[in-house]
Amino acid sequence: MSGHSSPMVNRRGFLAAGAAGAAVLGLGGRARPLHAAEPLKVGLLLPLSGSLAREGQSCKRGADVTPALLADMGMPVQLMIADTETNIDTARTRAEKLIADGAQVLVGAFDSAHTLAVAQVCEQRGVPLVINIAAAPNITEQGFKTVFRNFPTAPKLVTEGLALMKDVFKTTGTTPTKAVFLHNNDTFGTAMAGAVNKLFPTLDMPFPLVETIAYDGAARDLAVEVGKAKATGADLVLLVPHGDDCIRVIREMVKQRFEPKAVISPGSPGMYEAQFYKTLGKYSDYCMTNLPWINPKTAMSQALLKAFTKAYPDALFEMNIGYTFEAILIAADAAKRAGSTDPKAVLAALPVTSIAEHVMIGGPIVFDAKGQNTNTRSATIQNFGGKPLVVLPSEVAEAKPVFPAPGWQQRG
Amino acid sequence: MTIDLANQIVTGLLTGLVYSLMALGLSVIFGVVRVVNFAHGEMTALAMYAAWALFTWAELDPLLGLPLIALLLFVLGYVMQRGLIDAFVAKPEHMQFILLVAVAIIMVNGSLLVFGPDAHGIQVPYGFDTYEVGPLLVDKVRLLAATAALCISGLLMLFFRRTMTGKAIRACADNLVGARVIGLNVKRLYAVTFGIGAACVGAAGALLSMLIDVMPSSGPELTMLAFIIVIVGGLGSMGGALLGGILIGVSEVLAGYFLMPSMKGMFSFAILILILILRPQGLMGARK
Numbered sequence: 001m002s003g004h005s006s007p008m009v010n011r012r013g014f015l016a017a018g019a020a021g022a023a024v025l026g027l028g029g030r031a032r033p034l035h036a037a038e039p040l041k042v043g044l045l046l047p048l049s050g051s052l053a054r055e056g057q058s059c060k061r062g063a064d065v066t067p068a069l070l071a072d073m074g075m076p077v078q079l080m081i082a083d084t085e086t087n088i089d090t091a092r093t094r095a096e097k098l099i100a101d102g103a104q105v106l107v108g109a110f111d112s113a114h115t116l117a118v119a120q121v122c123e124q125r126g127v128p129l130v131i132n133i134a135a136a137p138n139i140t141e142q143g144f145k146t147v148f149r150n151f152p153t154a155p156k157l158v159t160e161g162l163a164l165m166k167d168v169f170k171t172t173g174t175t176p177t178k179a180v181f182l183h184n185n186d187t188f189g190t191a192m193a194g195a196v197n198k199l200f201p202t203l204d205m206p207f208p209l210v211e212t213i214a215y216d217g218a219a220r221d222l223a224v225e226v227g228k229a230k231a232t233g234a235d236l237v238l239l240v241p242h243g244d245d246c247i248r249v250i251r252e253m254v255k256q257r258f259e260p261k262a263v264i265s266p267g268s269p270g271m272y273e274a275q276f277y278k279t280l281g282k283y284s285d286y287c288m289t290n291l292p293w294i295n296p297k298t299a300m301s302q303a304l305l306k307a308f309t310k311a312y313p314d315a316l317f318e319m320n321i322g323y324t325f326e327a328i329l330i331a332a333d334a335a336k337r338a339g340s341t342d343p344k345a346v347l348a349a350l351p352v353t354s355i356a357e358h359v360m361i362g363g364p365i366v367f368d369a370k371g372q373n374t375n376t377r378s379a380t381i382q383n384f385g386g387k388p389l390v391v392l393p394s395e396v397a398e399a400k401p402v403f404p405a406p407g408w409q410q411r412g
Numbered sequence: 413m414t415i416d417l418a419n420q421i422v423t424g425l426l427t428g429l430v431y432s433l434m435a436l437g438l439s440v441i442f443g444v445v446r447v448v449n450f451a452h453g454e455m456t457a458l459a460m461y462a463a464w465a466l467f468t469w470a471e472l473d474p475l476l477g478l479p480l481i482a483l484l485l486f487v488l489g490y491v492m493q494r495g496l497i498d499a500f501v502a503k504p505e506h507m508q509f510i511l512l513v514a515v516a517i518i519m520v521n522g523s524l525l526v527f528g529p530d531a532h533g534i535q536v537p538y539g540f541d542t543y544e545v546g547p548l549l550v551d552k553v554r555l556l557a558a559t560a561a562l563c564i565s566g567l568l569m570l571f572f573r574r575t576m577t578g579k580a581i582r583a584c585a586d587n588l589v590g591a592r593v594i595g596l597n598v599k600r601l602y603a604v605t606f607g608i609g610a611a612c613v614g615a616a617g618a619l620l621s622m623l624i625d626v627m628p629s630s631g632p633e634l635t636m637l638a639f640i641i642v643i644v645g646g647l648g649s650m651g652g653a654l655l656g657g658i659l660i661g662v663s664e665v666l667a668g669y670f671l672m673p674s675m676k677g678m679f680s681f682a683i684l685i686l687i688l689i690l691r692p693q694g695l696m697g698a699r700k
Contacts, residue, residue, distance in 0.1 A: 048529070049524065049529035050529060050629065051627075051629070053528075053529035053530055054530055054531075057530075185674045213673055214672065214673065214674045215673045215674055216673070216674045216676075216677060218633075219673075219674075219676070219677065220623075220624045220633075221427065221623060221624055222673075223420065223423045223427075223551075223665070224420050224423070224424075224664070224665045224668035224669055224673055224676065225668065225673040227416055227419060227420045227423070227669070228416075228668070228669060228673065230416065231416040244531055244625065247533070247625075248625075251539075251540070254540045255540055255541075255542055255549075255551050256419070256542075256549060257542065257549060275530075275531075279533060279535055281535075283540070408540075
């Protein structure tokens with residue numbers, strides 16, 4: 001994301017932005033600042049090893065640069081990082097241990113199934129959980145009082161993702177004739193598939209969905225899945241991967257000479273990640289993902305970008321980083337407003353969160369009665385030259401969408 | 413649909429041949445030493461890591477690095493047999509099981525420590541190439557890997573049938589007491605056999621590294637795959653390992669194509685259960 005056109009801001013600018021945000025919130029002189037020696041202990045749960053390790057490590061990189069930025073805003077935090085090992089049981093036991101070790105707020109856990117397990121622990125122990133990334137709708141549909149999610153649900157991801165597709169077709173003047181839907185069959189992928197199959201008929205999409213193909217993300221290869229998709233004759237591939245399975249899908253598409261007009265994800269990780277670009281090279285270009293993304297034009301996102309680039313010059317600045325930063329920001333903001341790091345006080349402050357100045361595209365961060373931020377908003381990002389650029393909505397776009405994509409063999 | 417299906421069957425056949433080579437190593441070791449190598453998949457993953465390292469740091473194509481990796485694994489297998497497993501050959505099977513599971517766990521965690529949790533894949537320059545054979549599209553990497561696997565399997569069979577060492581190893585497998593009576597050095601032959609089995613694993617790992625990514629958790633999955641293949645084909649039967657690999661490769665493709673792709677792994681286990689019920693000795697195993 002180094003191609004952002006907005007000027008970078010330094011940490012002082014970031015502080016000013018934070019102060020401005022606080023002023024907007026009416027916090028100015030009334031908020032009781034936390035004692036410098038009393039940072040909020042944030043237990044961060046991420047899949048740092050196992051099949052989701054790449055995404056978990058990406059989230060961790062975002063978390064690593066966060067405490068210094070929040071300290072500048074008068075919101076000291078102390079991170080306690082735990083590895084869920086991409087395993088539900090481990091996620092649950094690590095959540096228990098973090099709380100036992102003194103974590104006052106938990107943040108995590110990237111995967112929906114892991115997050116649900118952690119949410120149950122938090123509910124039992126009365127410790128707030130701020131979700132960085134997890135889309136399964138049932139997480140905020142179970143009446144949990146301690147769970148707050150700053151990430152869209154799968155139905156919202158899909159609704160916005162499909163609506164953005166129509167915008168792409170409208171902008172480029174080309175519409176596909178039929179689509180095939182490939183999705184990972186894990187918790188996230190299944191939730192997304194459920195949402196796509198339920199919402200697709202209601203959204204007046206300009207193409208039919210001819211087949212839905214679920215695949216095992218841990219499968220050694222995905223040749224048969226891609227072969228089956230090719231056999232449908234679809235000229236658009238809707239893809240919901242979850243990890244590096246998208247690399248195997250695209251690799252097989254090239255090998256089997258399956259040339260749809262585009263590969264578009266209605267909202268899932270994979271096709272904007274560093275490994276995707278590194279492994280596939282020119283074949284990674286033109287893939288589109290419709291998902292919540294970092295607003296390249298806010299002061300706070302530029303400050304985060306600057307701190308991130310300094311700490312990790314070779315890593316990609318992407319959604320995982322932004323949402324992990326924001327989740328910790330939400331927890332720290334609640335503690336600051338509560339004037340206490342006590343979990344009960346933080347829990348009482350979280351429902352009235354209202355953060356206007358933040359890093360992701362969308363409105364102010366606020367939570368509804370279920371603990372869901374309803375102001376998230378998706379964007380269309382498209383890969384160009386090994387990096388993702390925002391192409392829609394036009395007010396924050398960095399490039400124009402390219403559709404149909406050039407054929408595999410027509411790329412330089 | 414017929415062409416698409418034919419393409420998938422060819423893919424399954426070629427992939428199955430590489431699986432066969434890996435399983436062949438397990439079959440050879442069990443057929444002679446009578447020890448079930450529960451670290452087989454983990455050794456395959458080690459070979460894949462070696463191929464990845466050679467490709468990444470020395471820019472050596474896995475096909476060219478294959479002899480070196482096979483040699484390294486031969487040495488590893490030989491040393492493991494002489495230094496570790498030999499003391500357990502005459503011990504109860506559960507002790508052998510615990511020993512080799514321990515070796516597998518050490519290998520998985522060692523690779524996690526050294527290579528980290530991320531998947532490592534090899535993208536050779538011809539990795540996206542395909543051959544057009546009439547209406548069929550044949551993946552170049554799979555074709556090369558399968559051809560190499562078939563050649564190595566053929567050479568191995570020739571070795572056991574035509575060389576003195578091969579015949580001596582077979583003698584140990586057929587009649588251990590007789591082999592000792594005629595003065596064969598059984599311990600050394602066991603070590604050579606384990607080394608050969610490990611070399612097969614090394615070669616298969618080098619070839620598999622071009623087809624699938626490797627990560628620490630790949631080891632147990634590959635062990636399970638090798639077990640399914642040799643049990644289906646017949647434990648201890650070299651021909652059975654070849655047949656089993658092809659059968660599993662093709663059946664996964666057919667299950668994925670006609671049923672649900674996410675069921676293809678389950679289908680292998682279904683075949684395994686079916687074989688255990690109908691023909692417990694495997695398709696080409698000898699009835700005892």
